[in-house]
Amino acid sequence: MSAAVIIGYDRGMARWEPDSRGRLEQAALALYGERGFENTTVAEIAARAGLTERTFFRYFADKREVLFSGAGTLQEVLVSAAVSAPDSAAPIDAVAAALEAAGALLQERREFARHRQAVIAASTELRERELIKLASLASALADALRRRGATGPAATLTAEAGIAVFKVAFERWVNESNQEDLPQLIRESMDELKAVTAGR
Amino acid sequence: MSAAVIIGYDRGMARWEPDSRGRLEQAALALYGERGFENTTVAEIAARAGLTERTFFRYFADKREVLFSGAGTLQEVLVSAAVSAPDSAAPIDAVAAALEAAGALLQERREFARHRQAVIAASTELRERELIKLASLASALADALRRRGATGPAATLTAEAGIAVFKVAFERWVNESNQEDLPQLIRESMDELKAVTAGR
DNA sequence: AAGAGTGATGACAGCAACTGACATCAGCCG
DNA sequence: CGGCTGATGTCAGTTGCTGTCATCACTCTT
Missing domain, CATH: 1.10.10.60 (Homeodomain-like)
Known part of the structure; x- marks a missing residue:
């Protein structure tokens, strides 16, 4: 039928x-x-x-x-933003720029993103899938950093730390009731990461 | 039968x-x-x-x-090492100590860990499961940091960054042919994270 | 010592995720 | 007009996983 x-x-x-x-x-x-x-x-x-x-x-x-058909687009935006960051930018700053670009993209569909995230959070199986998508993002981001001249392990570490920042900022954004700005939350979380790794 | x-x-x-x-x-x-x-x-x-x-x-x-029955023990070691780090230690240093303790545990069964990791790396499904186990470690570690007085988001960020360090160091350890010391690789990777987040 | 548990295992039926092979058929194209 | 194409349907089969009940050596109680 x-x-x-x-x-x-x-x-x-x-x-x-x-x-x-x-x-x-x-x-x-x-x-x-x-x-x-x-x-x-x-x-x-x-x-x-x-x-x-x-x-x-x-x-x-x-x-x-x-539930994950948007992952490809997100990865493209992330990678192209990282690649097109100024040559003078340190890897961590290229990552920050890429994350903010990805954040801006998600922000365009706030209600959809929230609904989807609630569904994912309710299922362990879906959380597993989300984690491997994020790992794939980290891997693609690390590749982009290497294309910018970063060395292997440093590129991986920078990308993984960046994805951690993204996770934290995204979670805040989804749970806050106010209309917070996701790129802004990403910037704040990135600053917090820098503080925390500096031993503060 | x-x-x-x-x-x-x-x-x-x-x-x-x-x-x-x-x-x-x-x-x-x-x-x-x-x-x-x-x-x-x-x-x-x-x-x-x-x-x-x-x-x-x-x-x-x-x-x-x-393949993941050891995860519980690893989590206990990680958490108890984090909790028992000196009060004067910054969160990131408590995490470093915890990761080194976990690394020392894994090092006791190097051949098993290698074999197991090769099997996991060969299967997407198994990699998914590994990622959620690592996420669970990060979550438990963040809880431990909060018990030490860290604030919410900073605790999450520190723990997630620490797990990223662990992943990178572990991968090096598994792939190197020489008998490298895992806790030592963890220290080096942690230093690299600090350098990289400082913009170098 | 007989009988009543107990706990680890087996046997079996059933559902749902996924796959391969083949059928269908409206629309397009030569 | 007639053959090809591509999205869909149909059907049968394997495997992961679950609920339920049976089995039976061992143990505990009386």
């Missing part, structure tokens, strides 16, 4: 409803939010999107991945 | 072979190493240990967890 049948095939007679991928993502986020990740089956997600389980797995490698 | 039947019931006529848990861990590590995590079934692990699939899941929550 296709959703087009239900809707009456009025979208210019396209064979299928467009944006299957987007519909699956919306359905998954909604259902994970309503009943929790573990209590939702892939068949249910697919049904809400007017598709079948098999089609879900053509778009997403597994049940978790459906 | 019990393994005792095969072996001939000569261990003082105990009803079952002792240390089922340990046998499962050994069998899993061996099989994951031989054919890879994804190409190993739980039934095969259980069979090699002389047990059934059902018993495997009585000891371990899932197929990955069997």
Whole structure:
């Protein structure tokens, strides 16, 4: 059964409803939010999107991945901002600039980001997936720093510390009720990292 | 079928072979190493240990967890070392002391740690699990710092940065062919973090 | 010593995640 | 017009994981 049948095939007679991928993502986020990740089956997600389980797995490698389609874009923004920071900037400052760019991107969809984060925080399995995405960001960021001339281990350390800053700032941003500015929170957290590693 | 039947019931006529848990861990590590995590079934692990699939899941929550039974001990060592650092030590130095204690523990079983790490590195699923274990260490470490009087976000940042140091040092230690000293590598990586966050 | 636990294990059924193979069919293109 | 394409459906199968009940050597009680 296709959703087009239900809707009456009025979208210019396209064979299928467009944006299957987007519909699956919306359905998954909604259902994970309503009943929790573990209590939702892939068949249910697919049904809400007017598709079948098999089609879900053509778009997403597994049940978790459906919440992480934005990771690629985030990584691109992060890396390109790091690469395009002035040559004179120290690695840690290139990282700070990259994190602020990524933060600005997330800020554009505050409500979505909050909802999504609440869903992820409620499930250990989803938290695992998020952590490996963040590790992938750190790895890509370290590569970018090496392209800027940083040495291997220092690049890794700078990138990982930067991602730690990002995590802390993002968590604050998500939980604060006021409309805080994420890039600003990133700057503050970065300063706090510098203070803390200096032994204060 | 019990393994005792095969072996001939000569261990003082105990009803079952002792240390089922340990046998499962050994069998899993061996099989994951031989054919890879994804190409190993739980039934095969259980069979090699002389047990059934059902018993495997009585000891371990899932197929990955069997490689992480040491995480609890590591966390205890880490936390108790952090808590027992001198009151005069800055948070980052308490973390450094804690990481060195944990490093010394791992160093006692260098070959095991290497083998295990090679297996984990070969599987994305296992890397995910490792990352959440490290996140749990960071969280416990941050709690320990708060008990020492550190404020919330600073404690989180210090702990996360410390775990980043640990990751980098551990990776060096595992990959170096020479018999390097892990606590020493941790000290060096910590110094590198301090340099890097200072803008060098 | 007989009988009543106990605890680790096995046996079995069942659900849900995921995969491979093949079928379908509207629209496009030559 | 007819063949090709690409997104989807259908179906069968494997495996991870769970609930439930059975088994039975050992132990404790009386």
